[in-house]
Amino acid sequence: MDSPERHTQMRVAYYPGCSLEGTAIEFDQSCRAMCEALGIELVEVPDWNCCGASSAHFVNHDLAVALGARNLGLAQRTGADQVTAPCAACYARLKFSEYKLHEDPERLGQMLERGGVDYKGGLRVSSPLELLVRDYGLEALKEKLVQSLNGLKVACYYGCLLVRPTEMPSFDDPENPRSLDSLMETLGAEPVDWAYRVECCGGGLALGRADIVRKLIGDILDNAVEAGAECFVVACPLCQGNLDWRQTEAGSQRGKQYNLPVYYYTQLVGWCLGLPPQRLGIEKLLTPATTLLERKVSGLVSQVSEGV
Amino acid sequence: MADDKKAEKTLLGQVLALSGVHVENCYQCGKCTAGCPVAFEMEIPPQQMMRMVQLNLKDRALNANTVWVCASCETCSARCPMDVKVADVMDALRRIAIEEGVPAPAEARTMAVFHREFLGGIRRWGRLNEHELIGLYKLHTGKFMDDVGLGIRLFGKQKIRPWHFQKVKRTEDMARLFEAALSGEKDGH
Incomplete structure (x- = not known):
């Protein structure tokens, strides 16, 4: 069913987004490295613009739809039939634009024309997580793995924008998503059962209201630790930043020391594909993240999966 | 009617x-x-x-x-x-x-500034430059000392790279797109 030929032919438009050029650069590095190793060709959307994130729809919905749609128009020029966006916020915004495209096509057409682009619809917007789980397939991925996470206890943190807004069709369940858990099981990790998987980390409040973020991530950290997690796996630069960078602050507020690395799933997949840690940017995570992985490494995945 | x-x-x-x-x-x-x-x-x-x-x-x-x-x-x-x-x-x-010009309450003003500067950056460059946003945010809120330690750590990891500035090729297109989107503001739908 999953012939390797088909995978080598996967060609997808790639929308990195602003964070992946900055504070989430390791998400970009690891996503590109992972896709290359899997034979998925990523063609960067030429001259892409910011998706507008929360700020655009916070003050003007038309602007939010137009910013996303301009990127979709540019993505279509690559000839690919799908565009993939690693950042959960970009993914949600692009998907939202595609979804709202036909609400007022005339007005949108005007806005896009000013932006130098034409777009009538037809692209599929995906997250690379969806690409892996639904298109590539976990069985096919398993065949490519060279090492296992060997029982690493991981809290799969989906956050908000991978599964919401729910008015749009989604590849996973909004209240009880499973895609990250299935992916982690494939890598030989043990996802813990915990309650905060779709709770909000505070997202864009990070700069303006860090006090709120510290409270929210403190609750998330406590619940993950209670469930026995050794680390987090995330799919969003805001989730990663808030949980990783403010972990010490949240800990000192509660008189605790957490030390839970916060990995992007692309880093963990890349690690199990045997890619060098430097290519995955694992050293760029603030909470020390390499030692835990090194400790878990052992032999081939096939041996592990026989034991499970 | x-x-x-x-x-x-x-x-x-x-x-x-x-x-x-x-x-x-x-x-x-x-x-x-x-x-x-x-x-x-x-x-x-x-x-x-x-x-x-x-x-x-x-x-x-x-x-x-x-x-x-x-x-x-x-x-x-x-x-x-x-x-x-x-x-x-x-x-x-x-x-x-x-x-309608209703100002954000004092302790929520930081968020109003954040969103304004975020959109200002995209309007100018088409892309967000995180370091520019942080700088302007601090300038307009006076919160210069917030997160300085964190900023230094991120700089050390080269996650903040002041020399890396990103923009779209034709920034005038972005300004026109913004203008078109915001001009319909009073019409509603």
Whole structure:
């Protein structure tokens, strides 16, 4: 069913987004490295613009739809039939634009024309997580793995924008998503059962209201630790930043020391594909993240999966 | 027609025009507030905001810190049994506050500055430059010492690279797109 030929032919438009050029650069590095190793060709959307994130729809919905749609128009020029966006916020915004495209096509057409682009619809917007789980397939991925996470206890943190807004069709369940858990099981990790998987980390409040973020991530950290997690796996630069960078602050507020690395799933997949840690940017995570992985490494995945 | 005009003048009508959400469907079950991660910080929690929209209590609704501390996580919209898109209502209320010149309450002002500078950056360059946003945010809020240690650590990891500045090829296209999007502002839908 999953012939390797088909995978080598996967060609997808790639929308990195602003964070992946900055504070989430390791998400970009690891996503590109992972896709290359899997034979998925990523063609960067030429001259892409910011998706507008929360700020655009916070003050003007038309602007939010137009910013996303301009990127979709540019993505279509690559000839690919799908565009993939690693950042959960970009993914949600692009998907939202595609979804709202036909609400007022005339007005949108005007806005896009000013932006130098034409777009009538037809692209599929995906997250690379969806690409892996639904298109590539976990069985096919398993065949490519060279090492296992060997029982690493991981809290799969989906956050908000991978599964919401729910008015749009989604590849996973909004209240009880499973895609990250299935992916982690494939890598030989043990996802813990915990309650905060779709709770909000505070997202864009990070700069303006860090006090709120510290409270929210403190609750998330406590619940993950209670469930026995050794680390987090995330799919969003805001989730990663808030949980990783403010972990010490949240800990000192509660008189605790957490030390839970916060990995992007692309880093963990890349690690199990045997890619060098430097290519995955694992050293760029603030909470020390390499030692835990090194400790878990052992032999081939096939041996592990026989034991499970 | 005259009735339509009258309806648009009410807060309920304004919200409907901007968001397409029928807030009158809310029956105050409180599920939005129960799931809201930042309700603890809001002067008026989401379900009470819905009630205020129904009752056209505009001043109270817009002067609360609620719309500015909303994290836009969409949990409220996802869980509403009456399909009231609460987060979309928050967006509409925020837009009304901005257009009608209602300032954000003092402790929520930082978020108003954040969003303004975020959009300003995209309008200028087409892409967000995080270091520019941080700089302008600090300049306009006076919070120069916040997160300095964190900034240094991120710089050390080369996650903040002041020498890396990104923009689209034709920044004038972005300005025109913004202009076109914002010019329809008064029309509603």
